[in-house]
Amino acid sequence: MSARILVRVQKEGFDASAEAAVLTQGRGDIGALVSFTGLCRDEGGVLAALEIEHYPGMAEEEINRAALEAASRWPLEGVVAIHRYGLIRPGEPIVLAITASAHRGEAFAAASFLMDYLKTEAPFWKRRHLAGKGAGDWVEAAAQDHAAAQKWRA
Amino acid sequence: MSARILVRVQKEGFDASAEAAVLTQGRGDIGALVSFTGLCRDEGGVLAALEIEHYPGMAEEEINRAALEAASRWPLEGVVAIHRYGLIRPGEPIVLAITASAHRGEAFAAASFLMDYLKTEAPFWKRRHLAGKGAGDWVEAAAQDHAAAQKWRA
Amino acid sequence: MKALYFSWVRERIGKAEEEIVPPENIKTVAELMAWLSGQGENYAAAFANIKTMRAALDHTHVRHDALIQNAWEIAFFPPMTGG
């Protein structure tokens, strides 16, 4: 395994193209780049923002574990995983996962795995802020996310 | 089906982030954006460039068919598919496929489908230019690409 | 040891972190949760539904039957909703 792994947990936004360029710049062996961006949805207009709490230290470590696991399962040249915290408005990006590989099948599988793993293992919690109402309820974990993560253990 | 579909066949490069922004700008209903970039590999240093020939007219139509098929199979908000032709150097992008959806599973599946479809149905042909030797052999179709496309017909 | 609380666990207990000194007979995460829930109404409310509670020892997810041993930090939180 020789994948370059870049993990960050930050308040600021990110530039997916710039992050991808870090992996591909000057390389002639990367044929496939898959980039996943998770965005804040407005839930039909009722959501003013998502507030994302995280466990500093463990969050970075857990995402790093996910990236290492992905790089051990597929022949990857690079992985970028960035997760934001704090107040995030609808339309803004929350999470970025990029995988670079020689071939597309591996890059797609690894990016999908990384997101499934992040969703269920990385210590982040979302709470809704409703339009005109301030802090609202905490988002509940979705059973489908756990089912998605479970399929990689089969 | 109400997906916004943008298809282009061009000689020039592209900016994946700018293309993705066209789909997400001002939207609050997109939660997942998957972007695939296919890059020219140097095949261990022997490749100077790929020359990509295409069938003008049919190429755009065939990619459009692939995008429409993806949008009919998954609840997509938008699709961007761009394929380049002409001389492309190692490290440069060849193809871009972006899918936008409310949820990540659909966006991943649709982007993967789009690429499998493009590989086997879009009328493009690659020829190798070897370092110091000019135009070389035509790339042969990979059996694995046909197997990948076939799985969506099951 | 240091105890950290996140999301609604933090809200119900009313603090984000604290130093705790559990009795020596507390060996597992489950025993620690039972002991904590006896420390007041706020703790009882936080640990009311033990089944949904997640725990991490020194930044690593653990099951409720995990031994605490020499961990320097334990965290309690609901199922994660990141990504």
Next chain:
Amino acid sequence: MKALYFSWVRERIGKAEEEIVPPENIKTVAELMAWLSGQGENYAAAFANIKTMRAALDHTHVRHDALIQNAWEIAFFPPMTGG
């Protein structure tokens, strides 16, 4: 009708496109390929391995048993290698 050739089909025939006027008894793509391969050594070389040849009628992929009917354009090419 207009015939287009791509990749090594174009190279072997020596041209990218031409107007062709097949006899009236040529009804299918397979029959047209057989007729074309009798038009000279270059055509014979291009259509030597019929199995790998792909065809499109008016920008749509077709099988070798497809009827040509009133198509305005037919294209011949090897399996595609884009993406």
